[in-house]
Amino acid sequence: AQKITQTQPGMFVQEKEAVTLDCTYDTSDQSYGLFWYKQPSSGEMIFLIYQGSYDEQNATEGRYSLNFQKARKSANLVISASQLGDSAMYFCAMREGRSTGFQKLVFGTGTRLLVSP
């Protein structure tokens, strides 16, 4: 079974608008971590935001926020006021597995975001 599901292969948004990238996850652990990474065309993987399973508040980092709905097992990334430089591939990932010391980071298939002027 897929651990991380990103159902949107591609998303388009106009500059200055907000966009939500979807992510659902599957785990039986009570303790886990959720991450979003950005991969621009240059190829590097850039860490954006983290949400812990016990965190009561949604995580925010600048223009990025994570809409965490634990009961629905969703961890959507919201980018406010999109910029042209936000055009990139975005990956949702989960760190889980108490038995493995939470060391494995499992990635979704990614969503390609294109921001237009």
Next chain:
Amino acid sequence: DAGVIQSPRHEVTEMGQEVTLRCKPISGHDYLFWYRQTMMRGLELLIYFNNNVPIDDSGMPEDRFSAKMPNASFSTLKIQPSEPRDSAVYFCASSPGRLSGGYTFGSGTRLTVV
């Protein structure tokens, strides 16, 4: 800190040749990971180390792949012999091990086997 450093950035080799990819993790990070990224399979974890010891190599595709971490500041991923289907971007990442600690990735090595 200079971040995770990988070399080379690009490698083109002929089928059957040995390829060695190198990684220097962030100082103080106890965990090191090797990932492979392809269009077909996305990001796959190949192997990871804790304090230089291989913990899980279940993602290594076959015996042609091997990885070592002789000390805390250096790791290699070797493919011998290489095949065209090994063409991919190989990422090294390191982590301090906390649940809240995301991985820091290197810039990747783009491997092309012709």
